[in-house]
Amino acid sequence: MKPAPLTPREDVSPQKPIQLLLIEDEEAHAELVRRALQGQATPIDLMVARTLREAREYLNHTLPDLVITDIRLPDGSGIELLSPGISVSPFPVIVMTSYGDEKMAVEAMKAGALDYIVKSEATLNDMPHVAERTLRQWHEITERKRAEKELRIHAKQLVALSHLSHQVLSGIGIDALMKEAVHLITQTLKTIKCVKILELLPDRKTLLLRAATGGWSSRVGQTTSLTHPNPLITHVLISGKRVFAEDLHTDERFRSSLLTEQYGHSGVALPLSGRDRCLGVLWASSEQPWTMTNNDISFLESTGNTLAVAIERKETEARMRKLQNDLLQASQFSTLGELGTTLAHEVNQPITAIINYVRACQQMIMAGKGQVTQTICELMDKTVAEAERAASIIHHLREFARTGELHRTPEALNTVVYDASRLALGETTESDIKVNFEFSSQPPLVSIDKIQIQQVVFNLVRNAVEALTEAERKFITIKTISTQDHAVEVQIQDTGPGISPPLNDKVFKQRFSTKNEGMGMGLSISRSIIKAHQGDLWISDTPGGGATFHFTLPLSEIQPTHKETNN
Ligand code: ADP
Numbered sequence: 334m335k336p337a338p339l340t341p342r343e344d345v346s347p348q349k350p351i352q353l354l355l356i357e358d359e360e361a362h363a364e365l366v367r368r369a370l371q372g373q374a375t376p377i378d379l380m381v382a383r384t385l386r387e388a389r390e391y392l393n394h395t396l397p398d399l400v401i402t403d404i405r406l407p408d409g410s411g412i413e414l415l416s417p418g419i420s421v422s423p424f425p426v427i428v429m430t431s432y433g434d435e436k437m438a439v440e441a442m443k444a445g446a447l448d449y450i451v452k453s454e455a456t457l458n459d460m461p462h463v464a465e466r467t468l469r470q471w472h473e474i475t476e477r478k479r480a481e482k483e484l485r486i487h488a489k490q491l492v493a494l495s496h497l498s499h500q501v502l503s504g505i506g507i508d509a510l511m512k513e514a515v516h517l518i519t520q521t522l523k524t525i526k527c528v529k530i531l532e533l534l535p536d537r538k539t540l541l542l543r544a545a546t547g548g549w550s551s552r553v554g555q556t557t558s559l560t561h562p563n564p565l566i567t568h569v570l571i572s573g574k575r576v577f578a579e580d581l582h583t584d585e586r587f588r589s590s591l592l593t594e595q596y597g598h599s600g601v602a603l604p605l606s607g608r609d610r611c612l613g614v615l616w617a618s619s620e621q622p623w624t625m626t627n628n629d630i631s632f633l634e635s636t637g638n639t640l641a642v643a644i645e646r647k648e649t650e651a652r653m654r655k656l657q658n659d660l661l662q663a664s665q666f667s668t669l670g671e672l673g674t675t676l677a678h679e680v681n682q683p684i685t686a687i688i689n690y691v692r693a694c695q696q697m698i699m700a701g702k703g704q705v706t707q708t709i710c711e712l713m714d715k716t717v718a719e720a721e722r723a724a725s726i727i728h729h730l731r732e733f734a735r736t737g738e739l740h741r742t743p744e745a746l747n748t749v750v751y752d753a754s755r756l757a758l759g760e761t762t763e764s765d766i767k768v769n770f771e772f773s774s775q776p777p778l779v780s781i782d783k784i785q786i787q788q789v790v791f792n793l794v795r796n797a798v799e800a801l802t803e804a805e806r807k808f809i810t811i812k813t814i815s816t817q818d819h820a821v822e823v824q825i826q827d828t829g830p831g832i833s834p835p836l837n838d839k840v841f842k843q844r845f846s847t848k849n850e851g852m853g854m855g856l857s858i859s860r861s862i863i864k865a866h867q868g869d870l871w872i873s874d875t876p877g878g879g880a881t882f883h884f885t886l887p888l889s890e891i892q893p894t895h896k897e898t899n900n
Pocket residue numbers: 792796797800827829830831832840845846847848850851852853854855856857880
């Protein structure tokens with residue numbers, strides 16, 4: 334016999350007869366009950382057992398909806414059916430006592446009987462009402478138990494989720510977090526035997542197994558190509574929707590794959606959804622048929638969301654680190670370029686002079702007609718060749734510094750400005766400076782050398798932050814504005830001391846700085862970068878006090894046709 338469910342049988346309905354077991358050894362009493370039950374609106378299948386043994390035999394193969402038992406039976410007490418101390422009875426029980434046996438009835442109630450009646454013609458006749466009341470009561474009890482059980486599971490899931498969110502906030506490493514998630518899922522949803530978390534790497538072609546249970550855990554860290562056919566995972570990644578397969582053995586969608594051997598009987602695959610793309614898949618499966626409840630789904634979905642946040646955060650951090658490195662490199666190159674120009678200019682002249690001197694010497698010696706040996710001439714030839722070579726190296730260096738080849742690509746300006754500003758602001762958002770982004774709602778595409786423009790924004794925003802050190806009102810506003818003449822303007826506005834008009838041009842000169850540690854190169858480099866992009870960089874006063882730096886860039890010829898999201 335299958336373990337009896339604690340929920341009421343679903344077939345207790347006006348259409349399906351109620352299975353009632355009456356245990357009564359007195360034929361006359363059994364007959365009274367039988368007659369009373371006849372002609373009821375709800376059909377009743379009555380089974381009468383005369384002894385405990387008969388009753389047990391019946392119960393071995395049938396689970397009744399209701400048991401009504403006499404307490405005194407030829408082979409024992411009806412109370413024994415209530416299996417005291419072992420478990421809750423899987424069916425409701427009403428006990429019947431004779432007049433004067435009420436004490437036993439109280440015992441039966443303590444053991445778990447739902448009701449009792451003292452046998453008389455009247456009470457036996459009233460049996461249909463008693464049965465109906467008891468069934469209602471039983472239904473309520475089982476419903477309450479089911480709700481309590483669900484609540485306990487829900488509470489457990491919430492605790493698991495809050496633990497996971499806490500881990501994310503505390504900055505735990507991504508691998509440890511994924512491992513923790515797998516552990517929490519298997520602990521919380523006991524039916525689940527296999528959990529796998531796959532991350533779709535930023536190249537969008539490679540899947541990385543981040544964490545897994547059991548035999549799979551030895552494969553953690555392995556990657557597979559997305560082109561490798563795995564219909565279920567690919568389906569989730571492309572559609573961004575979850576897939577539930579009740580029976581992987583028969584499910585037509587996935588039969589051709591190796592899934593059934595690998596994944597068990599039934600399972601669910603959920604997308605780990607990021608802001609603008611699917612970041613991976615969370616797979617959970619059971620070796621048995623598994624009926625997912627709403628609680629299970631929302632628990633797995635919330636876990637997936639938490640993991641997606643963690644993956645996105647990791648990616649943003651990596652992007653920021655790379656940006657920081659690129660900017661550092663770009664600033665070193667630019668400084669090198671500026672120094673190279675100066676160096677080339679100053680060294681080129683003496684070298685030209687050396688060449689001229691040596692040539693003159695050569696001519697004079699040649700004119701001396703044989704007074705100088707052939708060997709000296711050859712040596713001097715070599716000197717000239719070497720000096721010419723040095724001059725040409727310097728010439729090339731100067732050309733490079735002058736033309737400063739740009740690597741232009743079409744870029745969404747709002748994103749470029751936002752990323753560089755965030756980097757320059759660093760921790761400032763947590764200090765007392767209020768930063769406000771006002772971006773053009775239709776972000777324009779610009780054809781720019783991204784690294785160089787980010788360097789300009791970085792310089793201007795850093796200057797704005799530094800200008801606010803002593804200021805009373807500390808506000809920075811960063812704007813992108815589409816102008817009418819096919820250009821876009823970026824403004825970095827601060828409420829610092831501002832720049833007095835006589836300095837308006839000076840600040841753009843190399844090595845002009847009013848700061849103790851300043852190199853005075855930032856604005857000069859920024860202006861040459863903007864000029865190389867056919868734009869302009871200038872200063873105005875912020876209304877109410879402060880400096881506003883403006884620069885323009887021509888729009889790219891290719892413009893987005895759809896509305897992009899703003900940062
Ligand atoms: P540095 O920051 O190393 O001094 P820059 O070329 O970036 O070099 O800036 C040159 C000078 O211009 C600064 O020393 C400062 O006097 C002035 N300056 C730049 N930005 C601002 C600003 N937002 N507000 C006031 N003064 C500024």
